[in-house]
Amino acid sequence: MKAILCGLLLFAVGALGEARARQRAASKDERPGRSAERKRDSAQPQEKTAPTTARVLCTLGSTASPYNAYLDQRPTGDAMELSGKVNAALVAMCRPNCPTLALFRNSTAANLMLIVDGARTKILYKPEFFTSVYDNYGDGGILALLAHEVGHAIDTAAPPPWMKNGWTPELRADALAGCAFAKMNLGASALRAGLTTLSKYPSPAHPSWEMRLPALEAGYTQCGGDRMTFAKAGN
Ligand SMILES: [Zn+2]
Secondary structure, eight states: HHHHSSSSEEEEHHHHHHHHHHHHHHHTTTTTTHHHHHHHHHHHHGGGGGGSSSSSEESSSOHHHHHHHHOOOOOOOOHHHHHHHHHHHHHHHHSSSEEEEEEEEEETTTEEEEEETTTEEEEEEEEHHHHHHHHHHHHHHHHHHHHHHHHHHHHHHHOOOOOOOOOHHHHHHHHHHHHHHTTTOOOHHHHHHHHHHHSSSSTSSSOOOOHHHHHHHHHHHHHHOOOHHHHHHHH
């Protein structure tokens, strides 16, 4: 257990404290009576970590309003539990160089985002999006989306030796998602739900499904999954 926790780590408690502290800092600046000048001054240091400077590694869907990091919230227990499964499935792939990830819920985020903000790597999900995916595809859908994003993070920090150099970052993330499906030993219906969810919610940067499916299959079989089981679920 300890080994898993010190590897790839999706955490919430520390993240919650931090989000609250930042919310307190943000609301302080909005107290009535403060001059516009002082407001500008107090905003200066925050610009260093402003979302506009964050590097977006993957995004699904678009945002109507700009992502506001001050509104990051602790993920739900269900989301944490599912991210824990993905974590346990993939940690052996990147140990001892696993990235540290934080999972947040944020209504100003795109449907799902993976961003590097300074030294932090964050997975952000829009609550309505996860609710809708869960209602339509169940655990398998959420697991697939999280596995794709964690796959991006691992590929950036410590790609496994079997990863193909010719693949784009999106295909590499899919291959690691496929690996996670095998390691989690997903049943036929969850596997099908996972693949359907990935195909239904691509980002503009994602290649066509005809390219993605073979990468998912390669990761799946590479990590011990049965080719026939995958082929049935992917049809
Ligand atoms: Zn992606």
